Amino acid sequence: MRRLMQHPDTLDRPLHPMQKRRADRENLVFCRQLARLAVRSLYQELVLYPKPGLVSRVDNGSHTDMTAQTFLRSLFALRHYFFQIAVAGLEGASFPTLQSLAIGAEQRMLRATGGINTHRGAIFALGMLCAAMGYARGRHMPLQAATLRATLLIQWGDALARHSAAALPGGQHSHGQRVAAVHAVGGAREEGALGFPAVFEVALPQLQATLAAGRDLHHARIDALFALMAHLSDTNVYHRGGAEGAALVRSRSAAFLAAGGTALPDWEAQALDCHREFVARRLSPGGAADLLAAACLVHEAVYL
Ligand SMILES: CC(C)(COP(=O)(O)OP(=O)(O)OC[C@H]1O[C@@H](n2cnc3c(N)ncnc32)[C@H](O)[C@@H]1O)[C@@H](O)C(=O)NCCC(=O)NCCS
Numbered sequence: 001m002r003r004l005m006q007h008p009d010t011l012d013r014p015l016h017p018m019q020k021r022r023a024d025r026e027n028l029v030f031c032r033q034l035a036r037l038a039v040r041s042l043y044q045e046l047v048l049y050p051k052p053g054l055v056s057r058v059d060n061g062s063h064t065d066m067t068a069q070t071f072l073r074s075l076f077a078l079r080h081y082f083f084q085i086a087v088a089g090l091e092g093a094s095f096p097t098l099q100s101l102a103i104g105a106e107q108r109m110l111r112a113t114g115g116i117n118t119h120r121g122a123i124f125a126l127g128m129l130c131a132a133m134g135y136a137r138g139r140h141m142p143l144q145a146a147t148l149r150a151t152l153l154i155q156w157g158d159a160l161a162r163h164s165a166a167a168l169p170g171g172q173h174s175h176g177q178r179v180a181a182v183h184a185v186g187g188a189r190e191e192g193a194l195g196f197p198a199v200f201e202v203a204l205p206q207l208q209a210t211l212a213a214g215r216d217l218h219h220a221r222i223d224a225l226f227a228l229m230a231h232l233s234d235t236n237v238y239h240r241g242g243a244e245g246a247a248l249v250r251s252r253s254a255a256f257l258a259a260g261g262t263a264l265p266d267w268e269a270q271a272l273d274c275h276r277e278f279v280a281r282r283l284s285p286g287g288a289a290d291l292l293a294a295a296c297l298v299h300e301a302v303y304l
């Protein structure tokens, strides 16, 4: 696709109406491609295997209420959301506008899955990142990781911090908020308020390190998932396994990486052992799964 890129020195000059129409058209094409990439990143997370405790096409991990099919239905219901939130970001929309798109997407997800929460964390993380990418694209900024993170924080950082501290209406509590109160750990909201450090400081560097070592994307995603599990205060894990379960997830994952991760000849057997152990304890690192998809999205977005 040929792109209309304006030289930075001419950014303040109004575009000729024909140039403007073409730029608008090309921006919409970009948002459509970005939405497809977001869905593809979530699909790649779903089909990755072995993933300790998580749902894949091979098995349902620690879950009895969802299968890969549930995730596919949910993904299909989300395809318009990622486009809409990228366009909203492009237009410099306020946080409440992004939030109402996310709430609508959560409702569509729940309708598509019969009430099962498959993608709440992903709607938040990949949604905010799509908004930041739309914003950057609209202002001719490069879609590089550092630029995206700075854009996210400059544009919506204050609102994300307020969202992190806010109570849910009507005195309800999400699993994440209950866990945050009982175990004093930040979950998805805090992660967002800090500009997704787990994506930018943990998962992306691990993806790049494994690729730089000459292994392929499959290996890189596995290593990045383990890096996330070793680092994150995942409210899904606390919800099901308490502090003990969370400590186990972190230490098992750190040990896998310290031993060499996917550089080990028998890494697959090690990862499968870990999978069986998490399933036996009903542990499911869903937050790490969401953020792996988010990292894959950022990693690939530079090629759009
Ligand atoms: C922001 C959300 C995800 C807050 O979640 P909360 O902390 O209340 O926990 P909840 O149990 O609902 O969901 C947590 C989700 O986050 C994921 N998660 C868990 N731990 C973590 C973590 N440490 N980091 C990132 N994601 C995590 C889980 O996979 C799960 O899907 C969301 O529920 C929310 O506020 N939805 C309304 C829409 C909205 O306001 N969006 C913000 C603008 S896009």
Ligand SMILES: Nc1ncnc2c1ncn2[C@@H]1O[C@H](COP(=O)(O)OP(=O)(O)OP(=O)(O)O)[C@@H](O)[C@H]1O
Residues within 6 Å of the ligand: 045, 046, 053, 054, 055, 056, 061, 063, 065, 116, 117, 118, 119, 120, 121, 122, 175, 236, 239, 240, 284, 285, 286, 287, 289, 290
């Ligand atoms: N491949 C995956 N397998 C399992 N969970 C995933 C996967 N990818 C993402 N997740 C995330 O993990 C979460 C799983 O939710 P879970 O069922 O543990 O939560 P819940 O419905 O809030 O709790 P519970 O089922 O214990 O009542 C989802 O919100 C989703 O964001």
